Amino acid sequence: MKCEYCLEVKDLTVRYGEITALKNVNFSLEKGKFYTIVGPNGGGKSTLVKTIVGIIDDYDGQIRIFGRERDEYLQEKMVGYVPQIASFTKFPIKVIDVVLMGLFRERRFRYSREHYKRAIKALERVGMADFSGRLIHELSGGQRQRILIARALVSDPELLIMDEPTVGLDSASQAQFYELVKGLKESGMTVLMVTHDVGFVSEYSDAILCINKTLVVHASDVSELPQSFFAKLYGYGVKAAVHGHER
Amino acid sequence: MWDIFTYEFGLLALLGGILSAIMTSLLGTVVVLRRMSFFGSGIAHLSFAGVGLALLLKLPVNLITVTVAAVSAVVLGYLSRKGVHEDIGVGVLFSTSMALGIVMISASGVDSSRVMAYLFGDILAITWSDIWLLTILCAAVVIFMIVFKDHLIYMTFDEDFMKVLRAKTTPVYYTYLVLLAVSIVFSINLLGIILISAMIVLPAASSSLVSRTYQGMLKLSPVISSLSVLVGLIVAWNFDVPAGASIVLVQGVVFFFTFLIKILGG
DSSP: OOOSEEEEEEEEEEEETTEEEEEEEEEEEETTOEEEEEOOTTSSHHHHHHHHHTSOOOOEEEEEETTEEHHHHHHHOOOEEEOSOOOOTTOOOBHHHHHHGGGGGGOBSBOOHHHHHHHHHHHHHTTOGGGTTSBGGGSOHHHHHHHHHHHHHTTOOSEEEEESTTTTOOHHHHHHHHHHHHHHHHTTOEEEEEOOOHHHHHHHOSEEEEEESEEEEEESSGGGSOTTHHHHHHSSOOOOEETTEEO | OOGGGGSHHHHHHHHHHHHHHHHHHHHHHHHHHTTOHHHHHHHHHHHHHHHHHHHHHTOOHHHHHHHHHHHHHHHHHHHHHTTOOHHHHHHHHHHHHHHHHHHHHHHHTOOHHHHHHHHHOOGGGOOHHHHHHHHHHHHHHHHHHHHHHHHHHHHHHOHHHHHHTTOOHHHHHHHHHHHHHHHHHHHHHHHHHHHHHHHHHHHHHHHHHHOSSHHHHHHHHHHHHHHHHHHHHHHHHHHTOOHHHHHHHHHHHHHHHHHHHHHHTO
8 A cells, every 4th residue: 555644643742751742743744855843942853753763662642654653664664863963972983884884784793895885875975985984073063964864874764854963063064964955855855854943944844843842833834834933932033034035 | 931831820820811801801892982991890899799698608609699790780781771870870889799798708707818819819720610611701702792793882872873773782782781790700710809890991991092993992902901911920920929910910001001102192
């Protein structure tokens, strides 16, 4: 049976002990589109993506990925996941080994030459092939982020989820990152990205999910949102810029 | 200079020392990367309570000590998975288990020289049966590290991503902790409870100063540790000093030497 949605979330509730991080979240994502998740800090955005990708297993409700139950899907395939920039303080691991992690499930005790070729290809895709022998902690924040994207892409996932990938990046690194994302969008990959960058949302996003403990709004275009929406969501005067123009 | 190895006890000490060096340094590399250096020392001290219990109840010392150490390692590992850092759990149990061991040994009425052997070890007293046990254990550790090296390194580097991969890290982690505990207990005969943590931490710490990658650390640590055993035994024999302490001193010198190389090399 062919499935219309790549991701369906029904009545999702996640609790950390007494604290409810997410309550009755419902939404569906269509294939091949670029979605962004916005919302205030502590609103449950990271909890939502961590639950979808399998980091958080304790939840109520239903998550279906390409028509299959989350755990069933994840046993067989992988959702591409890019975490928030990690410091990786002095961990002695080479860039190529970080990317190979994405092929961990495919290896039999060791990585084959084919695995290495695919890892290099993924690095080429993010423009980092020349850095394969460098240690991850020797790289800048923006470069590390591209390595983590290569790790997420190396297994050719059908769905890519990124959790605030531009936090801490300078504007040049952000611009490079956005070019990369543009390429992913054009390749037809379904992408779900958590961000606070409202300008980015309006520029690239096909649809927006606003999360603050529950799903506040699921809008297909930033222009659908009322002018005061972001100010209310974040609690201060944020304005959305559509294609470089303030709304 | 080398004549210690013309005697059987010298060869046995070298063989046992190298077997212990290989397994403790391989497992120690992960200890250093996970920043749980206190863990090895803690398990050694916890096992002292096992020694006390065995002597008090007149039960086989190795069996009871291994059981106590392995159970402690699993409990501490579980606490760590629940958010209590390994070092905090060890810190809580470290002194109490040592005190418990002293009380139980005192109550058992055994000769204090036997207690000293557990505290400081006696590498020159090991037997062929110790060598066979160490060989089996060392083989198990080497095979485990070859098969599960990536699991251990990756879960140290980015545990969340291993969950995304649905990799079965939990059983690997607990098996690692049990192997570490068992290796510590069987190495206590050689170096004693006080010095064994040096065998786990120092070679890996030295190799981390001169190796760029974790693969380099895994290759270099056993070499540094084994050579330290060789040099330590020669020094002990020629200068008539305790062999266990001599081995640890050599490892300490290697650490400071590599540290110096690192500083001078920028």
